[in-house]
Amino acid sequence: MRLATPKVFANCLAFVLVALLFYYVVFSSYLLLDMSKASVGRGGSNKSAATLSDLRFVPIVMKDADDLTPLDLYGEHGREPVIIKGALKAHPFMREGRNTPDHFAQVCGDALIDTVVYDSNYTGWAGHKDEILMTVRDFVDGYMVKEGRESSPHPEELRYAHSNSYGMPQLCPALQWEVLIPRHASIDLPTAGSRRNLGQPTLFMGPTGSRSELHMDMYLLPFWLSVYFGQKSFRVILFEDSAAHFEGDFMRTGRHRKVVTDAATGEERVVSLEIWDPDVEIFPELANVRIYEGEVNAGDVIYVPSGALHGILNTEQSFGATSNALFAPLTSHYTEVCVKANFANGCKDALDLTYRGECESERLDPLDLGTASDFAKCAINSKTAEEFGRDAYTANAGFHDKYLYEAHGFGSYAEWCQATCANINESFLEHEREQMLDVKADGKVRRETAAKREKRMLKLAEREHNDKAQFVVCNKQCSATPT
Numbered sequence: 115m116r117l118a119t120p121k122v123f124a125n126c127l128a129f130v131l132v133a134l135l136f137y138y139v140v141f142s143s144y145l146l147l148d149m150s151k152a153s154v155g156r157g158g159s160n161k162s163a164a165t166l167s168d169l170r171f172v173p174i175v176m177k178d179a180d181d182l183t184p185l186d187l188y189g190e191h192g193r194e195p196v197i198i199k200g201a202l203k204a205h206p207f208m209r210e211g212r213n214t215p216d217h218f219a220q221v222c223g224d225a226l227i228d229t230v231v232y233d234s235n236y237t238g239w240a241g242h243k244d245e246i247l248m249t250v251r252d253f254v255d256g257y258m259v260k261e262g263r264e265s266s267p268h269p270e271e272l273r274y275a276h277s278n279s280y281g282m283p284q285l286c287p288a289l290q291w292e293v294l295i296p297r298h299a300s301i302d303l304p305t306a307g308s309r310r311n312l313g314q315p316t317l318f319m320g321p322t323g324s325r326s327e328l329h330m331d332m333y334l335l336p337f338w339l340s341v342y343f344g345q346k347s348f349r350v351i352l353f354e355d356s357a358a359h360f361e362g363d364f365m366r367t368g369r370h371r372k373v374v375t376d377a378a379t380g381e382e383r384v385v386s387l388e389i390w391d392p393d394v395e396i397f398p399e400l401a402n403v404r405i406y407e408g409e410v411n412a413g414d415v416i417y418v419p420s421g422a423l424h425g426i427l428n429t430e431q432s433f434g435a436t437s438n439a440l441f442a443p444l445t446s447h448y449t450e451v452c453v454k455a456n457f458a459n460g461c462k463d464a465l466d467l468t469y470r471g472e473c474e475s476e477r478l479d480p481l482d483l484g485t486a487s488d489f490a491k492c493a494i495n496s497k498t499a500e501e502f503g504r505d506a507y508t509a510n511a512g513f514h515d516k517y518l519y520e521a522h523g524f525g526s527y528a529e530w531c532q533a534t535c536a537n538i539n540e541s542f543l544e545h546e547r548e549q550m551l552d553v554k555a556d557g558k559v560r561r562e563t564a565a566k567r568e569k570r571m572l573k574l575a576e577r578e579h580n581d582k583a584q585f586v587v588c589n590k591q592c593s594a595t596p597t
Contacts, residue, residue, distance in 0.1 A: 166392070166394055168394075168401040169392070169394070169400060169401055169405060170401070170403070170404050170405060171404075171405050171406075171407050172404045172405065172406050172407070173406075173407065173408060174194075174195045174196065174197050174348065174350070174406045174407060174408030174416070175191060175194060175195070175196045175197070176196075176197045176199055176408070177191075177196055177197070177198055177199065178198075178199050178200060179198050179199060179200045179201040179203075179297070179298070179415075180200070182196075182198060182298070183510050184297075184298050184301070184441070184443075184506075184507055184510070184513055185443060185507040185508065185510065187298055187417060188417075188441050188442075188443035188444050188507070189443045189507075191417075192419060192443060192444050192447055193352070193354075193419055193447055194352065194406070194419060195348065195350045195406050195408070195416060195417060195418045195419065195422065195424075196416070196417045197408050197409075197410055197414055197415075197416050198296075198298060198414060198415040198416070198417065199413075199414055200413055200414070201296050201297065201298065201340070201413070201414060201415040202296060202340055202341075202342065202412075202413045202414070202415065203413055204515055205292065205293065205294050205296075205340075205342070205515065206291065206292040206596070206597070207289075207292035207293050207342050208342060208412070208413055212292065213342045213343040213412060213433070214343060215254045215258040215259070215319065215343075215431070215433065216254065218250065218254065218289075218319065218433060219250050219251045219254040219255075221286060221288060221289055221292070222250045222285065222286035222288075222289060223249060223250050223251035223254075224249055224250070224251065224587045225249065225250050225280070225285045225286045225584065225587050225588075226247050226248070226249060226279065226280065226285070226580055226583065226584050226587070227247070227248065227249070227250050227253060227275045227276070227277055227279075227280075227285060227317070228245055228246075228247055228275065228276055228277065228278040228279050229245070229246050229247070229248055229253055229257075229273045229274065229275045229276075230242035230243060230244060230245050230246075230273070230274050230276070231243060231244050231271060231272060231273055231274065232272065232274065232324065232325050232326075232327065234327075234386075234388060234391075237369060237371050237384045237385075237386045238369075239329055239368060239369070240326040240327050240329045240369075241325075241326070241327035241386065241388075242274070242326065245278075246273075247279060247580060250275075250286075253273070253275045253319070254319075256273075257271075257272075257273045257275075257320075257321055258319065258320075258321060258431055272320065272321055272323050272324045273320070273321075273324070274318070274319075274320035274324040274325070274326075274428075275317070275318070275319045275320060276316060276317065276318045276319075277316050277317040277318075278316070279580070279584075280538070280584055280588075281311070281312050281313035281314050281315065281316060282314070282315045282316070282317050282435060282518070283312045283518055283522075283534045284312055284534055284535065284537070284538055284584065284588050285317065285584075285588075286317075286587075286588075286591065287518075287527075287530075287531045287534055287535070287588060287591050287592065287594070288591040288594035290517050290518035290519065290527075291517065291527075291594065291595070291596045291597065292597075293315070293340070293342065293435050294515040294516055294517060294518075295315075295437075295515065295516040295517075295518065295521050296338065296340055296415050296515060297513045297514055297515050298338070298415065298417070298513065299338045299415075299437070299439060299441075300512075300513050300514060300515065300516045300521070301441070301442075301502070301503035301506050301507075301512060301513060302439040302440060302441050302502070302503075303439075303440045303441065303442060303468050303469075303498065303499065303502045304467075304468060304470075304498065304502060305335065305438065305439050305440045305464070305468055306333060306335075306463075306464045306467045306468060307467030307468060307470070308467075309502075309521075309522060309523055310522040310523065311437070312534060312537055314436070314437040314438065315435040315436055315437045315518075316435070316436050316437070317433070317434070317435055318432075318433070318434050318435075318436065319431075319432070319433040319434075320428050320431065320432065321428065321431045322344075322428055322429065322430055322431050323427075323428065324428045325390065325425065325426060325427045325428065326425060326426045327369075327386065327388055327389065327390070327425050328349070328351070328369065328370060328386070328387055328388070328389040328423050328424065328425040329368045329369050329423065329424070329425070330364065330365065330368040330369075330421060330422070330423055330424075330459065331368070331438055332368075332438065332459060332460070333438070333459055333460050333461045333463075333464040334353070334365070334420055334421040334448075334451055334452060334455060334458065334459050334461045334464075335420065335438035335439070335440065335448070335461075335464065336417065336418060336419050336420045336422075336438070336439070336440070336444060336448070337417075337418055337436055337437060337438045337439065338415055338416065338417050338418075338436065338437060338439065339410070339415065339416050339418070339434050339435070339436035340414075340415045340434055340435050340436070341410045341411060341412055341413070341414055341415075341416075341432060341433070341434045342412060342413075342433045342434065342435070343412045343431075343432060343433050344412060344428065344429075344430035344431050344432025344433065345409055345410065345411050345412070345428070345429045345430040345432060346409070346410045346426050346427070346428055346429070346432050346434060347407070347408075347409050347410075347426070347427045347428075347429045348406070348407065348408055348409075348410060348416060348418075348424060348425070348426055349389045349390070349405050349406065349407050349424065349425045349427075350405070350406040350407075350418055350422050350423070350424045351389075351403050351404070351405060351406070351422065351423040351424075352403075352404065352406070352419065352421075352422055353419070353420060353421030353422055353423075353451050353454075353455070355402075355403035355404055356370070356403065356421075356423055357421075357454055357455070358402075358403075359399045359402040359403050360399055360403075361399075364423070365421075365455045365456075365458035365459060366458045366459060368459070369386050369387075370386065370387040370397070370423065371384050371385065371386045371387070372384070372385055372396060372397070373385075374396060387400070388425075389405070389423075389425035390425060390427055409429065410434075412432075419444075419447065420444065420447055420448045420451040420452075421451040421455060440464075440468055441507075442494065442499050442502070442503060442504040442507060443507055445490050445493045445494050445499070446486075446487070446490040446494070448461075448465075449465060449478075449486045449489050449490045449493065450483070450486045450490075452464075452465060452478075452486075453478050453479070453480055453483060453485065453486040454480065454483070454486075456480045457478075457480075462475055462478065465478075465489070465493075468493075468498070469492075469493045469496050469498050469499070470496075470498050472492070472493070472496040472497065472498060473489050473492035473493050473496060474489070474492070475489065477489070518530070519531070527592075527594075527595075528592055528593065531588075531589075531591060531592035531594075532589070532592050534588070535585055535588035535589045535592065538581050538584055538585045538588060539581065539585055541581075542577065542578060542581045545574075545577070546574060546578070549570065549571075549574050
């Protein structure tokens with residue numbers, strides 16, 4: 115056996131060193147790749163600046179209220195968001211000294227309003243959770259006034275008020291003298307079958323930083339929102355873009371969500387797309403859509419089209435009023451959205467109810483968009499459309515800022531207010547009858563433990579207490595007059 119020469123030994127040693135170096139490089143690269151995957155799997159904030167820079171932001175169209183007719187808004191611009199500048203200049207709430215949290219509390223202080231907090235880990239509607247009912251005055255003093263927040267048990271908490279349990283008509287009917295239906299939204303259809311929707315306008319008020327995360331509205335309906343003080347920043351994704359590039363149940367649930375697996379533990383969790391802090395590694399499809407962005411200031415109104423995902427951030431403490439509504443020129447687009455969405459979120463029922471069954475919705479077919487066109491032609495030529503102002507758009511006649519009692523078809527404020535407040539008691543009695551039955555409203559037999567039944571009865575008692583209190587507040591305002 116021959117011994118290795120020094121030259122051969124050196125060559126062998128060099129080979130071993132090269133092999134070790136190669137192994138180290140490959141193994142290190144594998145570890146880095148694996149760590150990157152784990153970070154994504156955990157839904158961490160490992161967000162690539164290059165990918166974020168690929169997001170396409172589009173400024174929301176702005177139009178001066180005096181230069182924009184309702185037909186221009188819903189015809190030419192009906193498929194995109196539009197900010198209408200100066201639309202509220204004649205509303206009494208916009209007068210100096212009135213458009214403040216304290217004035218809202220002076221008019222509506224004893225009314226009960228829902229309050230929520232935003233939680234990035236909560237995947238429900240708009241990310242809102244921890245709902246607490248409190249008086250308007252308590253909310254203003256505790257969360258809208260700096261001194262109140264500082265003395266709060268949770269001074270860092272950004273609690274957001276919105277009139278979910280009681281819409282503006284029942285929350286504070288006297289406010290209709292100051293917060294009116296804006297001119298561009300004053301001639302609408304009986305949306306989802308109701309000319310007198312007591313749940314809307316919905317009022318939203320919150321401190322700087324409070325928000326509603328990306329979501330779709332009920333029935334995929336369009337909406338308008340008025341801002342009376344402060345500023346709201348909007349980000350909007352059109353239905354056409356989300357339908358083409360997003361997957362999942364977002365059209366049904368209203369939020370774009372994904373199930374993410376933790377690479378280390380194998381555990382799964384649901385993550386929602388946050389439009390103000392988007393994780394583009396989990397939601398890379400966001401780079402394929404247009405994100406419309408704009409600021410709505412005090413005195414402005416924003417229109418957002420059918421089926422659009424939208425997120426709202428209060429960049430200043432703000433107060434706004436909003437309603438979902440259909441207008442005759444939007445008939446074609448809304449029908450198209452509903453059919454393409456495969457009738458998600460109850461939109462087919464909304465079409466039937468809005469047009470009072472005059473057109474045959476059962477013929478609508480997601481595989482044949484011609485059926486959407488046929489339905490829209492029938493709807494726009496229906497008696498309902500004629501009765502509710504179809505021809506006013508071409509004539510540009512009859513549009514003006516409206517009091518709620520006018521919009522709901524009443525001859526006087528007092529008559530409207532009394533009927534509106536009485537509905538609080540009527541709705542409770544109907545709810546109570548349903549809760550006392552052994553069969554649910556959907557016909558299914560209740561199967562619950564004694565503990566669950568007791569919990570349900572406690573909720574019923576709580577609602578009875580709140581409804582009685584709110585009825586008193588509402589009814590006291592029925593003699594209010596313009597100020």
